[in-house]
Amino acid sequence: MNLKAGLKAIIRNPVILTFPISLQVILSFGMGILSFLGIGFFYYESIVIGDGEITEEFNIQFTLPLFIPLLSDLQQSLTFLPEQPGDSIVLTLVVALVYFSLVSYTMGMFLGSIKQVLSPSSLQQDSFLQLGYRYYWRLFTYQLFTSVIGVVSFYLLITTIIGGIIGFIVLLLYVLVPYIIVLEDKSFSEALGDSPKYVKRYFTKYFRLAIGAILSIAILSIGIQLLPNESLKYYIGLVTYTFIGSVFIAAFMHLLHNCIREEDLQTEEDQLVKRIVPKWKKWTIIMIVFLFPWLGVQFAKGEHVTAIQFQPKITYSEGVYYKANWSPANNGSNHTYTTYGFEDGEEFELTMSLPDSITSTDGPFFGEGEITWKVDKERITKNGNSTVYWGEEVAETSKFVYRLTPVYKNGTVYFTSNTENGFAELTTRGQSDEPMALEIFVMNNGNDIFVFQYKERFDPQTVIEVSEDGNYFIPRVSPVNPDDFKYFWYSKESITKDRIIELMKSKNETNFTIDGGPTYYDYPYIAVALLQQADGEALVQLGEIYEQQGVQTNISSKSAEEWTETLDALYGDVNLTEFLENFNKQNEYEGYEIVEGPDDREKNERQIIVPFPNGDISIYYVFTEQLTELEIVLRE
Numbered sequence: 001m002n003l004k005a006g007l008k009a010i011i012r013n014p015v016i017l018t019f020p021i022s023l024q025v026i027l028s029f030g031m032g033i034l035s036f037l038g039i040g041f042f043y044y045e046s047i048v049i050g051d052g053e054i055t056e057e058f059n060i061q062f063t064l065p066l067f068i069p070l071l072s073d074l075q076q077s078l079t080f081l082p083e084q085p086g087d088s089i090v091l092t093l094v095v096a097l098v099y100f101s102l103v104s105y106t107m108g109m110f111l112g113s114i115k116q117v118l119s120p121s122s123l124q125q126d127s128f129l130q131l132g133y134r135y136y137w138r139l140f141t142y143q144l145f146t147s148v149i150g151v152v153s154f155y156l157l158i159t160t161i162i163g164g165i166i167g168f169i170v171l172l173l174y175v176l177v178p179y180i181i182v183l184e185d186k187s188f189s190e191a192l193g194d195s196p197k198y199v200k201r202y203f204t205k206y207f208r209l210a211i212g213a214i215l216s217i218a219i220l221s222i223g224i225q226l227l228p229n230e231s232l233k234y235y236i237g238l239v240t241y242t243f244i245g246s247v248f249i250a251a252f253m254h255l256l257h258n259c260i261r262e263e264d265l266q267t268e269e270d271q272l273v274k275r276i277v278p279k280w281k282k283w284t285i286i287m288i289v290f291l292f293p294w295l296g297v298q299f300a301k302g303e304h305v306t307a308i309q310f311q312p313k314i315t316y317s318e319g320v321y322y323k324a325n326w327s328p329a330n331n332g333s334n335h336t337y338t339t340y341g342f343e344d345g346e347e348f349e350l351t352m353s354l355p356d357s358i359t360s361t362d363g364p365f366f367g368e369g370e371i372t373w374k375v376d377k378e379r380i381t382k383n384g385n386s387t388v389y390w391g392e393e394v395a396e397t398s399k400f401v402y403r404l405t406p407v408y409k410n411g412t413v414y415f416t417s418n419t420e421n422g423f424a425e426l427t428t429r430g431q432s433d434e435p436m437a438l439e440i441f442v443m444n445n446g447n448d449i450f451v452f453q454y455k456e457r458f459d460p461q462t463v464i465e466v467s468e469d470g471n472y473f474i475p476r477v478s479p480v481n482p483d484d485f486k487y488f489w490y491s492k493e494s495i496t497k498d499r500i501i502e503l504m505k506s507k508n509e510t511n512f513t514i515d516g517g518p519t520y521y522d523y524p525y526i527a528v529a530l531l532q533q534a535d536g537e538a539l540v541q542l543g544e545i546y547e548q549q550g551v552q553t554n555i556s557s558k559s560a561e562e563w564t565e566t567l568d569a570l571y572g573d574v575n576l577t578e579f580l581e582n583f584n585k586q587n588e589y590e591g592y593e594i595v596e597g598p599d600d601r602e603k604n605e606r607q608i609i610v611p612f613p614n615g616d617i618s619i620y621y622v623f624t625e626q627l628t629e630l631e632i633v634l635r636e
Contacts (some may be wrong), residue, residue, distance in 0.1 A: 001252040002209055002252070002254050002255045002507075003209070003212065003247070003248070004249045004251075005250070005251060005254040006247045006248060006249070006250035006251025006252070006253075006254055007116070007247050007250075007251075008208065009091075009114055009117040009118060009254070010243070010246050010250055012028065012117055013113055013114075013116065013117045013435075014282075014285050014289070015113065015128065015215070015281075015285055016110060016113045016114060016117075016246055016250075016416065017242055017243060017288075017289050017326070018285055018287070018288040018289060018292075019068070019106050019108060019109045019110040019113070019128070020068050020069050020106065020242050020245075020246070021238060021239075021242050021288060021289060021292050021293060021296075022072065022106075022288065022292060023068070023070075023102060023103065023106040024070060024078055024238060024296060024341065025292045025295055025296035025299060026102065026467060027078050027099070027102070027294070027302045028078045028079055028296045028299035029299040029304060030077040030098075030266045031078055031081070031083070031299075031300075032079055032081060032299050032300070032301075032302045032304060033305055034077060034095065035081040035082060035083065035306070035403070036081070036302065036305045036366040036403050037366075038364060038403060038405065038421040038422075039091050040094060043515070047067070055265040060221055060222055061074045061075060061217060061218060061219050062113070062214050062216050062217070062218050063071070063221075063222035063246055064210055064213055064214055064217070065217065065241075065244075065245035065246075065249055066175065066249075067107050067110075067111065067178050067179075067249070068103070068106060068107045068110050068111075068245075068249070069241050069242050069244075069245025069246055069249065071234070071237055071238060071241065073217070073241070073245070074217070074220075074224065074237060074241060076219050076224070076233060076234070076237055076298070076557065077300075078234075078304070079300045079302075079306065079575060080230055080234075080301055080425065080427075081300075081301075081302050081423065082423040082425065084510065086623050087280065091403040100140055100144065100147075101136075101140060103143060104135075104136055104139040104140040104142075104143055105132040105133070105136050105139075106132065106199060107135070107139050107178065108119070108131055108132040108133070108134060108135030108136050108182070109128045109129070109131050109132040110130070110246075111179070111249075111253070112126070112131030112132070112134065112182055113128055113131060114250045114253050114528050114572055115182055115183060115253065116131075117250075118250070118253060118254055118257055119183075119257065124545065128542075135181060137184055138181045138187065138188045138191070138549045139178055141188045142178055142188060142467060145174075145221050146174070149167055149170055149171055149174075150167075150171065151167075152167055152449065153167025153168050153170075153171065154167075156511075160370055170624075171337065172199070173195060173196040173199055174192060174195045174196070175195070175199065176191075176194075176195040176198050176199055176256070177191045177192055177195045179189075179252070179253060179256050180194050180195060180198070182253075182259075182310070183253065183256060183257050183260065184260065198256070198259070198260065201259075202259045203263075204421075205259060206252070206255065206256075209248070209251060209252060209255060211550075213248040213252075216244055216248070216319070217241070218246065220240060220241060220244060223236075223240075223504050224236060224240075224241075229430075230300075230429075231297045231300075231301075232240070234296065234297050234300055235293045235294060235297055235429065238293040238296060239289065239290065239293050240571065242289075242580075247500070250280040256632065263606040270346070285375060295626075297411050300403045301401075301427055305366070305401075306366075306367055306368035306401055311353040311354055311355055311365065311367065312354075312356070313352065313353050314350055314351070314352060314354050314446075314492075315350070315351045315355070316349065316350040316351070316352075316449055316490035316492060317489040318348075318351050318489060318490065318491045318492070318493060318494050318495050319344075319345070319349060319350065319372075319489060319491070319495070320342050320343065320344045320345075320348065320349025320488070320489050320495050320500075320576075321342070321343045321344075321345065321348060321373065321374055321486065321487070321488050321489075322340045322341060322342045322484060322487050322488075322489065323340065323341055323477070323482060323483070323485070323487065323587070324338045324339065324340055324463070324475055324476065324477040324482055324485070324487075324587070325339065325341060325477065325482050325587050325588070325589070326477065326482060326589070327339045327404040327525070327529070327586060327587050327589065327591075328392070328522040328525035328528075328587060328589065328591075328592075329522070329525040329526045329528065330477050330523045330528035331520070331521075331522040331525075332516045332520045332521070332522030332523040332524070332526050333513070333514045333515060333516040333520075333523075333526055334515035334516040334517075334520065335477065335479065335515075336514060336515040336516070337512075337513065337514055337526060337529070338474075338475070338477045338507070338511075338610060339477075339586050339587040340487075340504070340507075340587055341405075341583075341584040341586075341587030341588065342500060342580050342583070342584060343374075343580070344495070344580065345575050347372050347394070348372055348373065348397045348488065348490065349371070349372045349490070350371045350372070350449055350451065350488075350490040351368070351369055351370045351371075351404070352367065352369040352449070353365070353367035353368070353369070354442065354446055355446065356446070357445055357446060358415065358442065358446035359413075362406075362415075364403060364404055364405045364406070364415070364421070364422070364424045365402075365403070365404045365442075366400075366401075366402060366403040366404070367401070367416060368400070368401050368427075368506060369396070369399070369400050369401075369402060369403065370397060370398070370399050370400075371398050371399075371400065371423050371438075371451060372395060372396070372397045372398075373395070373396065373398070373451065373453060373486070373488050374393045374394065374395060374396075374486060375393070375394060375396045375398075375431050375432040375453070376392070376393060376432050376433050376434075376483075377391065377392050377393075377394050377433060378391060378433040379391065379392050381563050390482075391433065396431045396432075396474055397428075397558065398426055398428040398431060399426070399428045400424055400425060400426045400427060400428070400438060400528060401424075401425050401427060402417055402422075402423065402424040402440055403417065403421070403422050403424075403426070403443060404416055404417055404422055404424075404440060405419045405421050405422040406568070407419060407466075407470075408470075409468070409469075409470035410469060410470060410583060411470075411471055412470030412471065413470070414441060414442060414443040414466070414471075415441075415442040415523050416439065416440060416441045416442070417438075417439050417440045418439045418440075418441070418460075418464060419562055424437075424438050424439055424440045425437075426438060431576075434453075434455055434456075434457070435455070435457075436453055436455055436456060437453075437454060437455075437456050437460070438451055438452060438453050438454075439451070439452040439454075439460060440452075440465070441466070441473045443470065443471050443473070444471050444574055445493050446492075447491060447493065448471075448472075448489065448490070448491045448492075449489075449490045449491075450472070450473035450487065450488070450489055450490075451487070451488040451490065451611060452464070452473065452475065452485070452487055452488075452633060453486040453487075453488070454484060454485050454486070455483075455484040458478070458480055458481075458484060458485070461473040461487055461518075462478060462479060462480070463476045463477070463478050464476075465510070465511065466510075467506040467507060467509070467510045468509060468510045469506060471506065472503045472506045472507065473487065473489075474503070474506065474507035474510060474511070475487055489503075495508075495576065496576060497571060497574060497576060497579040497583075498591075500576075500579070500583070501533065501534050501535070501568075504533040504535060505533075505535050505537065505538070508530075508533075508535055508537070508538040509537070509538075510545070512527060512538055512541060512627050514542070514543065514545055516628075517549060518549050518550070518551055518627040518628070519625070519626045519627075520627075520628040521623070523627050524573070524608065524619060524621045524623070524627060524630055525586075525592075525608075526542055526551075527539065527542055527619060527630060527632070528586060528592065528608055528610055528619060529586040530542060531567060531619075531632070532582065532583055532585060532586040532610060533583070533608050534564060534567035534570075534571060534619075535567075536558075536559075536560040536561060536562065536563030536564030536565075537560040537564070538633070539560070539563050540555060540556070540557060540558075540559070540560040540563065541558050542555065543555025544556075550625050550628070551552075551628060551629065551630055552628065552629045552630070553629070553630045553631065553632075554631050554632060555630075557630060566634070567612075569614065570612035570613070570614045571612055571613060571614070571617055572613055572614045574613050578613060579613075582611050582612055583614065585610075585611065589618050592608050592609060592610065593608070593609045594606060594607065594608055594609075595607040595609070604622055604623075605620050605621065605622050605629075606621055606622075606623065607619065607620050608621070615634070615635055616635045617632060617633065617634055617635060618632075618633045618635055619631070619632055619633075620633060
């Protein structure tokens with residue numbers, strides 16, 4: 001009877017559905033703006049359920065719609081953008097008060113409109129705006145009251161479990177306050193006094209309806225989670241949960257309305273107020289119920305913010321793709337030294353909204369960008385009864401939104417998404433074999449942009465590193481799976497041999513940690529990598545480490561400048577493609593030719609040939625139980 005009465009109440013006054021839908025669309029609009037501006041948005045629900053981030057894991061939500069149906073009840077976010085912690089506590093509190101105000105006013109319109117249908121003799125002359133104002137301050141006070149109790153209970157639960165449980169019991173006892181305020185038109189203090197009494201007196205009558213609501217919402221949450229993307233989850237969730245939640249809230253108000261009066265006679269269906277809705281109003285309601293959620297999806301994506309660009313869009317048409325692998329040099333250093341392999345291609349391109357020249361006083365920057373890069377695709381080959389799954393890297397164009405904040409390092413400023421108040425979020429989904437994410441680094445006054453692509457299941461912080469001069473992104477090799485971490489360098493200028501060598505030198509100057517030793521079989525390959533990188537400074541530094549460990553070497557026969565000059569001459573004036581054919585060998589697992597025991601040398605010597613366009617280098621080394629000798633010979 002109560003559920004049927006609730007359903008009829010919503011059908012007879014469908015404008016009720018527009019209030020929670022409009023509220024959440026407005027919240028999506030505001031949260032998008034706040035996210036790009038880096039202002040914190042902490043509200044009561046986020047304090048209770050966690051940090052506000054929505055998990056990708058499948059879980060069933062057993063929840064009870066209270067006062068007004070909101071998607072946060074289902075742990076579904078109203079924005080697809082990261083919610084910012086914010087730098088200012090004052091701004092965060094102001095935003096929280098605005099949130100409470102919006103919810104309180106909308107709750108007054110929502111519950112008041114239900115009362116108009118359930119109670120034939122009350123509020124018939126009040127508009128929905130008047131209803132919102134009528135109950136606003138009392139409901140606002142209740143929101144603050146429950147927020148304080150909720151925060152205290154949450155922290156008591158962490159420190160003393162009993163104290164936390166008591167706090168949540170207090171919240172349960174006062175859960176009827178908003179309904180009493182609206183149905184009985186009582187003050188906040190009066191409703192506060194009546195609520196525990198009504199909870200204890202009529203608990204058994206509420207229980208069956210509450211179980212029905214919880215089970216219905218659980219089934220709905222399963223259906224929503226089976227939807228293929230977040231946009232559909234938002235749209236379907238907003239429409240269906242608003243309707244189902246509103247029906248149960250109306251049914252509960254119908255039950256409570258009769259319980260308070262302690263009447264055995266239920267409100268008959270024909271006693272419900274029949275409101276005549278003009279045709280134009282019906283179409284307006286239909287438009288709000290079905291069109292507004294679509295608008296909310298656009299707001300959740302941040303489309304309303306990225307549509308207004310204060311900076312021109314700049315296209316970076318020069319780009320390279322690089323990786324850090326488990327190379328022999330990396331193995332020989334006990335995984336502390338990182339090598340890179342680069343790939344150039346005309347397809348690599350990046351477009352972002354940025355100033356032509358960036359200074360330390362600029363930013364933060366936000367907007368929408370488009371990137372052409374490499375992503376992993378799963379391929380399937382069928383041959384008779386056998387099926388083979390294999391991976392392939394293909395070029396794709398992806399869209400993303402971002403907020404970049406400044407980082408100051410040794411007198412240099414760069415802008416990145418990898419800060420507490422920054423973010424980069426892909427808006428193009430399903431292009432890779434599994435969900436991926438990105439981080440952005442804008443360096444050298446906006447001349448260079450580095451983009452880091454990784455699989456969401458991995459922690460990006462394990463590899464992120466920036467050069468000491470703040471000009472280059474120099475990631476460390478991943479200890480997990482290097483192939484799942486991809487790095488892209490986009491520039492306004494051509495990326496040449498000299499610029500890549502300069503990046504490697506900057507990396508070596510920032511982090512030249514060698515934890516391996518002469519007993520490591522691949523220890524000589526560190527010298528090989530530095531020769532291939534044409535870094536005389538790092539090579540001389542390695543020579544000193546070798547000598548301290550008792551390895552005889554001729555590296556000190558040349559100065560750092562002489563080695564750099566010699567190695568640069570061996571590369572000569574080559575194009576990028578030819579340069580990378582040689583350079584990338586130091587990042588390959590079996591990139592070099594090895595000769596065992598040359599005839600004209602000692603039998604226990606090995607030779608590694610390091611190729612260059614203008615002549616090769618031979619490294620002769622003696623390794624029995626450990627590395628004892630290493631000699632670098634320039635081949636004529």
